[in-house]
Amino acid sequence: MTALCALFVRDLRLAVRVGGGALIGVLFFLVVVTLMPFAIGPDLGLLARMGPAILWLGALLASLLALDRLLATDHEDGSLDLILTARVPLELAVAVKALAHWLTTGLPLVLSSPLLGLLLNLEAKASGAVALTLLAGTPGLTFIGLIGAALTVPLRRGGLLLAILVLPLTIPVLIFGVAASNAAIAGPVPFGAPFGILCALTLISLVIGPIAAAVALRQGLE
Amino acid sequence: MRLRGSDLACVRGGREVFRGLAFIVEAGEALVVTGPNGAGKSSLLRMVAGLVRPRQGQLELEDGDPELSISEHVHYLGHQDALKPSLSVRENLAFWAALLGGGVEKSEVALAAVGLGGLAPLPAIYLSAGQRRRLAVARLIAVERPIWLLDEPTSTLDAAAQTMLADLMRAHLAGRGLILVASHGPIGLEGVKELRLGQQPKQRTQPP
Numbered sequence: 001m002t003a004l005c006a007l008f009v010r011d012l013r014l015a016v017r018v019g020g021g022a023l024i025g026v027l028f029f030l031v032v033v034t035l036m037p038f039a040i041g042p043d044l045g046l047l048a049r050m051g052p053a054i055l056w057l058g059a060l061l062a063s064l065l066a067l068d069r070l071l072a073t074d075h076e077d078g079s080l081d082l083i084l085t086a087r088v089p090l091e092l093a094v095a096v097k098a099l100a101h102w103l104t105t106g107l108p109l110v111l112s113s114p115l116l117g118l119l120l121n122l123e124a125k126a127s128g129a130v131a132l133t134l135l136a137g138t139p140g141l142t143f144i145g146l147i148g149a150a151l152t153v154p155l156r157r158g159g160l161l162l163a164i165l166v167l168p169l170t171i172p173v174l175i176f177g178v179a180a181s182n183a184a185i186a187g188p189v190p191f192g193a194p195f196g197i198l199c200a201l202t203l204i205s206l207v208i209g210p211i212a213a214a215v216a217l218r219q220g221l222e
Numbered sequence: 223m224r225l226r227g228s229d230l231a232c233v234r235g236g237r238e239v240f241r242g243l244a245f246i247v248e249a250g251e252a253l254v255v256t257g258p259n260g261a262g263k264s265s266l267l268r269m270v271a272g273l274v275r276p277r278q279g280q281l282e283l284e285d286g287d288p289e290l291s292i293s294e295h296v297h298y299l300g301h302q303d304a305l306k307p308s309l310s311v312r313e314n315l316a317f318w319a320a321l322l323g324g325g326v327e328k329s330e331v332a333l334a335a336v337g338l339g340g341l342a343p344l345p346a347i348y349l350s351a352g353q354r355r356r357l358a359v360a361r362l363i364a365v366e367r368p369i370w371l372l373d374e375p376t377s378t379l380d381a382a383a384q385t386m387l388a389d390l391m392r393a394h395l396a397g398r399g400l401i402l403v404a405s406h407g408p409i410g411l412e413g414v415k416e417l418r419l420g421q422q423p424k425q426r427t428q429p430p
Contacts, residue, residue, distance in 0.1 A: 003323065005320070006317050006321050007321055009317075010317045013313070014308060018308050019307070078301070078302025078304040079304045079306075081268075082298065084271075084293065085273075085293045085294060085296055085297075085298055086294075086322055087294045087323050221273055221275055
């Protein structure tokens with residue numbers, strides 16, 4: 001337990017220190033969302049209709065961008081070797097790392113989404129719905145990404161491959177995230193149905209992600 | 223405690239590194255692994271640490287903790303020092319001490335023992351290569367583990383630090399520990415066993 005706490009605290013510290021990259025994802029999210037109104041034009045109704053989809057797409061791409069740092073840095077400096085000799089199950093160790101990663105890269109996206117919603121002419125209720133679905137969905141994105149991060153660990157600079165591997169697996173999360181947001185804003189589907197499926201996707205990835213990542217890391221040993 | 227490897231074979235990237243390798247290390251003994259570059263010294267240490275899978279053969283640990291695997295008994299000091307540049311010297315060591323199962327109090331003692339006591343609050347990015355290696359060595363003292371796997375431990379250390387490392391190894395052996403060292407040069411220990419790699423001719427497992 002102490003060991004896992006130490007790992008958690010270290011990853012949080014590393015993320016917020018110089019070169020940690022905790023804010024890269026948020027900055028990317030900000031750039032994508034602020035550029036969107038310039039590209040689409042001044043049609044406020046259209047912007048509001050597309051708002052949830054734009055926010056979700058921005059958040060998805062921002063979390064993919066950050067995944068590269070989840071395990072690769074620990075592999076490069078030899079830390080991963082030592083984590084493998086620690087007396088903690090590898091599944092829990094990677095789960096703790098993914099959790100710390102979500103807190104430093106995923107949660108800021110959720111928190112900044114209402115602010116960015118203003119740029120897309122979203123009403124307060126709509127922004128709240130998007131933030132809620134992002135809160136439910138981004139942990140799923142991180143834990144699905146964990147599998148890809150573990151698979152690409154043996155490759156140097158596997159960043160792009162990682163994104164391509166993970167992207168198809170994140171499509172269900174994107175679909176139900178946007179569907180739940182739209183249901184909350186415009187209807188006619190009740191909010192509960194797509195939101196329930198979104199939560200289920202996240203819960204499944206919370207279980208499968210760490211197990212699959214640990215298997216991938218052990219297979220990658222050579 | 224006794225570590226025994228029998229009939230070990232290692233294949234990396236389709237190339238056979240070694241095979242038919244056998245060794246025994248008893249408690250209180252050090253085994254120096256020597257051989258030319260590419261003979262498989264690092265691969266052997268990584269194999270004992272559980273970071274490389276043997277193609278065939280077995281590694282057994284007698285009288286170890288039956289609850290733990292061999293890799294959970296070892297300290298692995300590889301070529302990389304596993305330090306985070308943005309964490310301070312103290313934070314780096316305290317993290318490894320906590321993760322590998324030691325106490326935080328001992329890490330202060332360990333820092334002083336490797337001569338980094340005065341640099342504890344400094345971010346590790348400012349350390350020289352030798353100081354980084356000293357900090358990695360501090361891990362061995364901060365957490366007690368019976369098997370030390372040291373891969374070229376002296377490569378960046380100055381004369382004083384090499385003496386210090388030899389003293390630490392002697393103390394570890396006196397405490398019934400086991401040491402496997404991969405080294406090209408003398409390591410400052412007397413009466414150690416040597417395992418020479420790279421004697422048999424190299425073969426490819428599959429013709430190219």
